[in-house]
Amino acid sequence: MEEAKKLNWTILVFIFFFFGCNKENISIGIDVQDYFYVSNKGAKMPVLVEGNTASGIILVWVHGGPGGTSIGFENDAYISKYLETEFAVAYWDQRAAGGSQGSFTAKLQISQYGDDLKKVIQVLKHRYGSDSKVFVLSHSFGGLVAPAFLTEGDNQQMVNGWINVAGAHNYILNDTLTRKYLIQFGNEQIKLGKHVSEWQAVVNEAEANKPDYRLETSTNLNKRAREVEAYIEDIKTVDGLQLRDLILGTTTAFSFMWTASNAGSTFVSDFPKDLMYAEYSSKLRSLKLPLLCITGKYDFTCPRGLADEVMLKANSTKKRLVILPHSGHICMTNEPEIFYPEIVKFVKENL
Amino acid sequence: MPKFVGMMLRVYLCILALILFVLSSQNILAQALDKPLASIIFRNSLLFGINTYGFQTGLGKQVVQLQKKKIYRNGNEKLITKHRSIFFSAGFYNQAYLHLNIFSTMEFSMVRVNRKGWYREFMPAIGLSRTFFHETVYKVTDNGAVELKRFAGDWRLAGGFSFGFGKNLALKKAPDLHDVYLKLNTQMFYPNFRFIAFKPSLVFGLNVNLSRHKHSYRVISKTVYQWKKQKN
Numbered sequence: 001m002e003e004a005k006k007l008n009w010t011i012l013v014f015i016f017f018f019f020g021c022n023k024e025n026i027s028i029g030i031d032v033q034d035y036f037y038v039s040n041k042g043a044k045m046p047v048l049v050e051g052n053t054a055s056g057i058i059l060v061w062v063h064g065g066p067g068g069t070s071i072g073f074e075n076d077a078y079i080s081k082y083l084e085t086e087f088a089v090a091y092w093d094q095r096a097a098g099g100s101q102g103s104f105t106a107k108l109q110i111s112q113y114g115d116d117l118k119k120v121i122q123v124l125k126h127r128y129g130s131d132s133k134v135f136v137l138s139h140s141f142g143g144l145v146a147p148a149f150l151t152e153g154d155n156q157q158m159v160n161g162w163i164n165v166a167g168a169h170n171y172i173l174n175d176t177l178t179r180k181y182l183i184q185f186g187n188e189q190i191k192l193g194k195h196v197s198e199w200q201a202v203v204n205e206a207e208a209n210k211p212d213y214r215l216e217t218s219t220n221l222n223k224r225a226r227e228v229e230a231y232i233e234d235i236k237t238v239d240g241l242q243l244r245d246l247i248l249g250t251t252t253a254f255s256f257m258w259t260a261s262n263a264g265s266t267f268v269s270d271f272p273k274d275l276m277y278a279e280y281s282s283k284l285r286s287l288k289l290p291l292l293c294i295t296g297k298y299d300f301t302c303p304r305g306l307a308d309e310v311m312l313k314a315n316s317t318k319k320r321l322v323i324l325p326h327s328g329h330i331c332m333t334n335e336p337e338i339f340y341p342e343i344v345k346f347v348k349e350n351l
Numbered sequence: 352m353p354k355f356v357g358m359m360l361r362v363y364l365c366i367l368a369l370i371l372f373v374l375s376s377q378n379i380l381a382q383a384l385d386k387p388l389a390s391i392i393f394r395n396s397l398l399f400g401i402n403t404y405g406f407q408t409g410l411g412k413q414v415v416q417l418q419k420k421k422i423y424r425n426g427n428e429k430l431i432t433k434h435r436s437i438f439f440s441a442g443f444y445n446q447a448y449l450h451l452n453i454f455s456t457m458e459f460s461m462v463r464v465n466r467k468g469w470y471r472e473f474m475p476a477i478g479l480s481r482t483f484f485h486e487t488v489y490k491v492t493d494n495g496a497v498e499l500k501r502f503a504g505d506w507r508l509a510g511g512f513s514f515g516f517g518k519n520l521a522l523k524k525a526p527d528l529h530d531v532y533l534k535l536n537t538q539m540f541y542p543n544f545r546f547i548a549f550k551p552s553l554v555f556g557l558n559v560n561l562s563r564h565k566h567s568y569r570v571i572s573k574t575v576y577q578w579k580k581q582k583n
């Protein structure tokens with residue numbers, strides 16, 4: 001009996017130590033793939049670093065959503081071709097998104113996302129050298145996370161530039177512009193006789209949904225903004241990642257079910273409602289770092305007017321606006337042959 | 352390749368450790384009670400999902416058996432047997448890049464068996480789980496120092512339900528084999544950012560009788576007269 005008890009304890013201690021081991025693997029090379037987690041305020045967020053870490057340049061990808069994923073983009077052939085050969089790309093899945101995992105954390109707040117990004121950059125510099133040159137690339141909702149980080153204290157000193165792709169830095173302005181563009185462009189299309197019944201329905205709904213800080217109004221406008229891209233023949237599409245790739249997990253380090261669960265946790269929280277009041281327009285003047293704004297001509301989800309405001313208000317001496325002529329909201333998948341070379345050019349100009 | 356070999360070794364050692372743990376626990380219990388454990392079922396199953404594999408083992412006891420005899424108007428009879436069992440299990444699943452999750456659950460098995468031994472099962476479960484990360488986990492202190500976080504992971508309530516099909520073996524040559532089954536299992540873990548995380552998997556299992564003593568569960572028999580014709 002005593003011997004059996006001893007055996008049980010030995011087995012339990014063995015299991016505890018066996019799975020508790022955790023060591024640091026840091027790769028410096030031209031074609032690396034490192035995966036690690038950053039823990040902050042109850043969230044364990046995955047970071048996948050791919051590409052050329054030997055370059056000393058890291059591009060941190062801040063995804064959209066809320067509740068999207070960066071790691072889902074990892075095997076995009078265009079990113080591998082254009083970005084990962086030149087420098088390292090750090091795909092970070094935000095809290096309550098992608099492959100991140102957490103306990104019963106505090107309420108989701110945009111300032112917390114900004115702090116998480118700061119911690120991710122600190123860890124990247126710890127791993128790949130404190131002299132690493134870091135650029136932040138944010139897309140859509142990431143355009144709120146990036147200024148939440150950049151406009152706080154002296155955080156701008158930590159990075160060499162900000163690439164703001166179809167960013168949503170001000171929610172109520174975003175909804176106002178979406179409505180305006182839908183009505184304006186919709187009426188033009190009706191006059192031209194293109195998809196008349198569809199555009200008429202869009203215009204009617206846009207007119208009925210005047211932005212009022214309510215999630216329902218914002219969701220209605222957003223839904224229409226995504227829908228109308230199907231009516232515009234001028235938007236280019238290229239072969240990219242398909243939904244089946246994400247579901248079947250053919251992309252390394254991506255869990256479809258966990259991502260779906262995380263998206264659910266964002267959806268049921270108060271965060272989407274709180275976001276209606278989120279804005280960084282009033283803090284944009286504090287930006288002094290090099291800035292590249294990229295937006296699609298036919299982006300109704302985060303329309304061009306948002307990029308215009310960032311360009312106008314940021315006090316950066318080096319700033320450039322690029323409008324992709326055949327793109328919608330996910331412009332990196334519409335015109336990757338223009339999108340990625342622009343990023344490489346910007347990074348090289350600001351080393 | 353070395354990473355893959357290392358992972359397989361981990362899985363193998365974990366399975367071995369869990370089996371030893373369960374069997375030695377059972378042995379301790381048997382000695383403490385000073386009597387053989389009658390009608391104890393030893394359950395083993397393999398879990399498969401997308402990029403996921405795992406193992407679960409446990410001990411269970413059938414608590415009641417319901418026997419229902421249906422007599423149709425044309426004189427045909429149909430015997431339906433329902434088993435109700437309670438299992439205590441421990442196991443794990445491993446998903447590369449996500450985590451290794453060790454869980455222990457209590458399950459209530461509801462089985463309906465037909466005359467040929469084929470059965471279908473519904474089994475809700477509740478328990479606890481703890482995740483472990485394969486990769487390095489960092490934390491940054493308030494003064495900006497980056498540290499490694501040892502034993503990073505989360506404790507969660509582990510629940511779920513599974514639907515399965517199986518076959519009672521009852522082989523004369525191998526009377527210890529109880530049944531084999533295939534199930535669709537959905538595990539749920541709470542909390543994950545104030546919400547539930549879902550983890551579906553396919554489960555292939557084998558139940559073994561630990562002893563051949565006479566079963567000690569309660570048997571409830573019932574005869575039902577069906578006034579409609581039996582479907583062919």
